[in-house]
Amino acid sequence: xxxxxxxxxxxxxxxxxxxxxxxxxxxxxxxxxxxxxxxxxxxxxxxxxxxxxxxxxxxxxxxxxxxxxxxxxxxxxxxxxxxxxxxxxxxxxx
Numbered sequence: 623x624x625x626x627x628x629x630x631x632x633x634x635x636x637x638x639x640x641x642x643x644x645x646x647x648x649x650x651x652x653x654x655x656x657x658x659x660x661x662x663x664x665x666x667x668x669x670x671x672x673x674x675x676x677x678x679x680x681x682x683x684x685x686x687x688x689x690x691x692x693x694x695x696x697x698x699x700x701x702x703x704x705x706x707x708x709x710x711x712x713x714x715x716x
């Protein structure tokens with residue numbers, strides 16, 4: 623749980639999580655992935671989710687987390703972000 627602190631002039635209210643439908647309609651890939659991550663996490667925690675579905679949901683959750691991390695790395699202005707957003711060059715044997 624986050625600790626309470628004084629609000630500063632630059633602070634803004636936290637964004638309300640989007641539903642999967644709203645995130646899909648927004649057209650922003652990262653928002654869609656975040657909404658899907660939350661939805662899948664709820665399904666994994668639910669007592670109503672069949673045990674046979676847990677492995678597939680867990681695998682997809684990890685894939686989504688990796689995609690979000692990749693998007694965040696590409697958006698950062700450091701060497702790792704630059705390397706992450708640089709496309710691979712074609713390799714030819716000489």
